[in-house]
Amino acid sequence: xxxxxxxxxxxxxxxxxxLELGCNYSxxxxxxxxxxxxxxxxxxxxxxxxxSGDPLVKGIKGFEAEFIKSKFSFNLRKPSVQWSDTAEYxxxxxxDYKLSFGAGTTVTVRA
Amino acid sequence: xxxxxxxxxYLVKRTGExxxxxxxxxxxxxxxxxxxxxxxxxxxxxxFSYDVKMKEKGDIPEGYSVSREKKERFSLILESASTNQTxxxxxxxxxxxxxxxxxxxxxxLTVV
Numbered sequence: 001x002x003x004x005x006x007x008x009x010x011x012x013x014x015x016x017x018x019l020e021l022g023c024n025y026s027x028x029x030x031x032x033x034x035x036x037x038x039x040x041x042x043x044x045x046x047x048x049x050x051x052s053g054d055p056l057v058k059g060i061k062g063f064e065a066e067f068i069k070s071k072f073s074f075n076l077r078k079p080s081v082q083w084s085d086t087a088e089y090x091x092x093x094x095x096d097y098k099l100s101f102g103a104g105t106t107v108t109v110r111a
Numbered sequence: 112x113x114x115x116x117x118x119x120x121y122l123v124k125r126t127g128e129x130x131x132x133x134x135x136x137x138x139x140x141x142x143x144x145x146x147x148x149x150x151x152x153x154x155x156x157x158x159f160s161y162d163v164k165m166k167e168k169g170d171i172p173e174g175y176s177v178s179r180e181k182k183e184r185f186s187l188i189l190e191s192a193s194t195n196q197t198x199x200x201x202x203x204x205x206x207x208x209x210x211x212x213x214x215x216x217x218x219x220l221t222v223v
Binding site for chain 1 (some may be wrong): 156214215
């Protein structure tokens with residue numbers, strides 16, 4: 001069965017620091033990869049997605065992610081975070097029709 | 112914009128009650144999903160459907176069933192609610208190509 005692992009449960013950093021969140025998946029076939037964000041009190045929103053092509057994907061709000069097939073990874077990055085990036089971040093992977101999520105990483109940005 | 116609407120934002124039910132959670136999408140998507148979201152566990156897939164009257168078990172189907180009689184509507188049923196089913200329930204829909212999935216606002220269910 002597909003599994004998605006997010007390495008960090010909670011990350012705390014200061015404004016302007018760089019952010020990298022790890023995500024690994026277990027399925028060896030063709031996958032589609034996603035990062036979602038959930039701001040406090042709001043519903044899930046799509047940050048970025050990867051289906052094929054350039055493994056470096058740019059999303060909204062200055063986020064990007066890199067797909068490394070050999071490592072089964074899809075790590076999320078942002079060079080300089082803002083207080084408004086405080087949220088929970090979820091990595092997700094599709095295998096055929098099934099969309100599976102990691103446990104999420106809570107990011108707290110201190111002003 | 113794709114809209115996924117969940118019928119209730121908050122729900123309180125008693126142990127043993129039969130509970131229906133409704134989800135409607137307006138973009139003619141084939142795929143629909145039900146998840147529950149719990150702190151520290153992320154989103155866990157309960158059931159999904161890739162077509163009308165078709166359903167597949169997710170990772171935690173026990174205690175739940177689903178119904179998809181029409182393409183736009185996907186219902187989650189708790190046959191006999193228990194306190195361990197207290198959670199946030201999220202519905203999502205998307206096309207088979209997987210070009211992104213849209214989520215509803217969620218239903219916070221409390222079973223007392």
